Amino acid sequence: MxxxxxxxxxxxxxxxxxxxxxxxxxxxxxxxxxxxxxxxxxxxxxxxxxxxxxxxxxxxxxxxxxxxxxxxxxxxxxxxxVDAVTHQGKATPLHRAATVGKFEIVKFLIERRANCRLKDADDKTALHRAAANKHFDVCEYLLKMEPSLKNEVDIHNKRPVDYVQTTELLTLLD
Known part of the structure; x- marks a missing residue:
């Protein structure tokens, strides 16, 4: 071992x-x-x-x-x-993929049982990270897999919708 x-x-x-x-x-x-x-x-x-x-x-x-x-x-x-977390930022591989909009990776990690409800050191879920970086396809997929993610708040008491200004995503997240 x-x-x-x-x-x-x-x-x-x-x-x-x-x-x-x-x-x-x-x-x-x-x-x-x-x-x-x-x-x-x-x-x-x-x-x-x-x-x-x-x-x-x-x-x-x-x-x-x-x-x-x-x-x-x-x-x-x-x-x-699949849910390994970093020391300081507590980021998972799913957080990393969602942040940069790697849709196929996000989908694959979820299929392999990644926990999309895990929060990083800023209490952000992968959905927060995807929304902040305007990766709409990732947001839509995460919400399809776990609709309650849209109500999660981070360390600043912000929901994922609070990080976007685009009406397309606002309707999806609200």
Missing amino acids: CECGGHSGSSNSVSQSLDELEFERGLWYAAQYGDIDRTSHLLDKGFCVDKRDAAGYTALHYAARNGHLNVCRLLLDKGAC
Whole structure:
């Protein structure tokens, strides 16, 4: 069994260089750039599917944010935690994908049982993140899957509708 906990680096430049080197050699880099062959190779070599980088991101966070469906599928098939949260921001892979409007990834993560009700450190759901960035297709899908999300409030007591000015989305969220 692999140890998947995060590590804490010191703040000196040598440690940062080592963190960068570890990132580039690790699963995170391959996932970020959609390198399915390298991702598969590293997993076969025993890299932990849920190992976290210095910021607490897993390979699934990187693959989801960058829209690499094939890598997301591989990671989840190998046992990655679909609802892994980062250390500081408490963001899930679903939050990351919704923020940048990766509709196919959002849909896939929900199909793989991602919890769309989870909130990040700002008490924002994936719907808040999608609405704030005007990703209407993602908003519509999330609301279809979980209609009550439109009533969730964040740390500023704002609902997703409070982050948009577009009438198209206002009618959807209100």
